[in-house]
Amino acid sequence: MTPTRDPLDPIAALCERLKLPEVGRLAATRAEQAAAAQWTYTAYLADLLDAEVATRQTRYVRSHTQMARLPFHKTLEHFDFALQPTLDERQVRQLATLQWVDAADNLIVLGPPGVGKTHILVAMAMQAIYARIPVYCVTIQDLVADLRKAWDENRFAARLATYTRPRLLCIDEVGYLPLNTLEANLFFRVVAARYEHGSLALTSNKGFTEWGAVFGDPVLATAILDRLVHHSTILNIRGDSYRLREKRQAGLFGEAAARPPLTSGNTATP
Structure with a gap:
């Protein structure tokens, strides 16, 4: 008996080629959710792309935070x-x-x-x-x-x-x-x-x-x-x-601790 081919296999392959790993990872799960909730095709696609953007942003922030030292x-x-x-x-x-x-x-x-x-x-x-x-x-x-x-x-x-x-x-x-x-x-x-x-x-x-x-x-x-x-x-x-x-x-010393003032004023220039 020939095994049933997953209809989302082509999507996974295309996502790999287009470097959309999050879309490929979530496509099947979100398709089930979309069918159950009767999402429109547009809503399903937007949901997947939004997940991809969010993942990329998280990865960008993590790497560039390290690079910023x-x-x-x-x-x-x-x-x-x-x-x-x-x-x-x-x-x-x-x-x-x-x-x-x-x-x-x-x-x-x-x-x-x-x-x-x-x-x-x-x-x-x-x-x-x-x-x-x-x-x-x-x-x-x-x-x-x-x-x-x-x-x-x-x-x-x-x-x-x-x-x-x-x-x-x-x-x-x-x-x-x-x-x-x-x-x-x-x-x-x-x-x-x-x-x-x-x-x-x-x-x-x-x-x-x-x-x-x-x-x-x-x-x-x-x-x-x-x-x-x-x-x-x-x-x-x-x-x-x-x-x-x-x-x-914590009671380690009293209120007489030094509070050094600055000599410059609180200003803002355009």
């Missing part, structure tokens, strides 16, 4: 705005629409340690990845160490492309350690190369008046700030550290 994976849904009243939640959620990335503008997040600056940076990076915008994240120390090594090996121009190619470059921890003359100049080269071509998002625990000490040269710091701030939004978080708050709640 995020320090952790958090979105704005994990951010407790109630604990940072100086931060305008509506403004931050508007920034998550990424219109500033479309315009090649910048985002600068200032504040003392532990107030959620890196969380906001990562949330914006995650939002960009969901929107299929190329992203790369790095601390300023890792960036200048990488570029200095390339400089010493006479391959700086090629390595610089790593930091100019992504539409969004996230740089964390500006100001935690001072840079020497060469490192400051290499960082300036990155900022200058991206100016009005690609977006920068960075965090700093120093107010702008202290950047001269960070970069070892007030003139160079002014040149860097001129390019960063020209088309930018500046968020200044003046709240308390999440980590210190948790320790106080």
